[in-house]
Amino acid sequence: MKNSGIHYTGVDFDRAATLRKDQDWVDKQFQNPKCLFIPIWQNKNLVTGQNDTSDPGIIYLSKGQYSGFEKLVSESVFLGFDDDRPIFALDISGIKEEILKTHFNQGEFINLRLIGQLLKARDAARLAYARGIIHWHNTHQFCSKCGSKSINKSGGHLRLCSNMECGKETFPRTDPAVIMLVEYRLESGEKKCLLGRHTKSPEGMFSTLAGFVDPGESLEEAVVREVFEEAGIRVGQVTYQGSQPWPFPASIMLGFRAQAETININVDPQELAEAKWFSADELINAGEWGDKNPGLKISRKDSIARHLIDSWINEQL
Ligand SMILES: [Zn+2]
Structure with missing residues (x-):
């Protein structure tokens, strides 16, 4: 399958979804000396440290390293095969922070949410998978x-x-959430897109609208409802753009483009501090998430929100 270019997608393991139903078979894979482990500690992933000169990357543990803390593993999950190597995620959240260093003398346990965009796409996808399924066990x-x-x-x-x-x-389980770029075509032919600033977001930080899907609701219906609830805009045609696993903590983001039929914004103050129509020119010059300046900033590079915005900008050029 062609890679979508959306971060956290593209886990390239053979998940062996039929074979893994047989626990004896899984146990045999666990004993394989080629086995590698991805540890999760309190929702954090082990990556090469920030003090290293290279970009962060996954630190896998070998069978030999595993034996050092075997008794402290509370859950293990077969993630799949990387070629002929079985890969397991391990939950080691029970290890006390002060003795963590005695077991792991390389790298750091870091929140993937903070470093995801610095990781190579393959590493980000693998760590998201491991973090997501271990979180499910914990809850x-x-x-x-x-x-x-x-x-x-x-x-x-x-x-x-x-x-x-x-x-x-x-x-x-994965909770479905819709995320949508709403566009409006002016009489001149120029298009604008609707972005909102969440009540918890810093000044100038705008993103696409999003919301969880209700029971008894199609994805398209959720898009229409959320856009009207959050921004007071009526949308007509809704088209699917792509999806992204979002294990923060347990969602899949389903991306859409929605055509606005009205233009007057009326935000729900519980959800949004403000919403505005932006031209492609304004967005091209926007700063990055986390910038300290007070000007316009748009979503993180690892988010599907950014993918939707960048795709839209490119179409307008
Ligand atoms: Zn029961």
């Missing part, structure tokens, strides 16, 4: 039906209720 330790402890099964892609009378199976 699904108990059966949602009877409250009994649940057990890691199918190589970490299923949790089974330990109460034999219940036996509820729970599968990893």
Whole structure:
């Protein structure tokens, strides 16, 4: 499949989704001396340190390194094969911070949200996958039906209720959220796009609108509803643009372009501090997320919001 160019996509593992249902098979992969591990500590990923001169990258642990902290691993998940190497994610959140350094003398555990855009696309995608599924285990330790402890099964892609009378199976979940670039075509033919500034965002920081999908709602309906709720704009045609895993903590962002049928903005002050129509020229000159200057800044380079904005700008040139 052609890479979409959207960050956090493109995990190139063979996930062996049928074979991993057999726990004996998974256990055998775990014993493979070629096995590599991606540790997760309290939602953070292990990457080469900020003091290193090169860009950050994944630090994989070998079988030998694993034996040093085996008893401290609370969950393991078979992520897939990298060629013939089985790759597992390990949850080591139980290790106390002060003794973490004694087990890991290279790299640092860092929030992927902070360093994602500095990582190569392949590394970012792999770490997002590992972080996302370990987070799911951490938040699904108990059966949602009877409250009994649940057990890691199918190589970490299923949790089974330990109460034999219940036996509820729970599968990893991802919360769908729509994210949309709304455009308006002026009578002159020029197009403008609608961006909003969230109430929690710093001055000048604008992005595309977004929101979670309700039960009983199509993705297109969610786009129409969210744009009207947040900015008071009616949109007509809605077209799909691409998607992005967003494990912060557990979403998939579904990207759309929406055609505005009205132009007068009326923001929901609970959601947005402001929303504005921007021309491509204004956006080309925008600063980057995190810039300290008070001027216009747009979404981080690793976000699908930025992908939607950049694609739109390129079409206007
Ligand atoms: Zn149960």
